[in-house]
Amino acid sequence: MQIGVETSKAVDQRRVFVIDEDDITRTVLQFMLQDEIETHEMATVEEAFEKGVGWLKPDLVLIGVSFVKQVTDEGGDLVAHIKMRFDGARILIVCDKADEPVAVAAIRAGANGALLKPLTLENVRSKVDTVLGRGGAKPIVKLGMLG
Known part of the structure; x- marks a missing residue:
């Protein structure tokens, strides 16, 4: 089922990994993205490293905040590890508003942003x-530069 798909995006050759312990979150994110970009869902970071x-x-x-919390508790740096394994990959932390401080710490460590729940297609x-x-975003056009 394709929901508001732009053809130029549907033929994009890039891919997204959705890594989350919560199978509902994984499934929802895959459903929202699969029509416009190749999307794979995994339950563990190890599974992603094997597949990638x-x-x-x-x-x-797209990584669930629960993994970031686990690694932070153990003193590891998950964001750096993902960036090392998947050179050039961008990272978004999927979290609730209550976990925003953990997401901010991950952004400081090199993640590219956060996806806050509730998740909507748009x-x-x-x-x-x-x-x-x-x-x-649309490009900014300065007046006077159009000739």
Whole structure:
């Protein structure tokens, strides 16, 4: 089922990995994105690292805040580890408003932003497009420069 799909985005060769412990969140995000971009859902970071070898490297990783919390508690740096494994990939933290401080810490560590719940089709697609540079904001045209 295609919901408001732009053809130019539907043929985009980039891919998104959705990594979240919550199977409902994973499924919802995959459903929202799959018509416009190749989307793969995984329940663990390890599964993503296994799948992301060779040609299947993601351009964007949407990762549930629960993983960021776990790694933070153990003193690891998940954001840096993802960036190292998936060179050039962008990262968005999927979280509730209550977990915003954890997301902010992840952004300071190198994540590219956060996707706050409740998730809506328009907000998810807009954020993904912006982070991937796919038809985000319209260019600014200064008067007097148009000749």
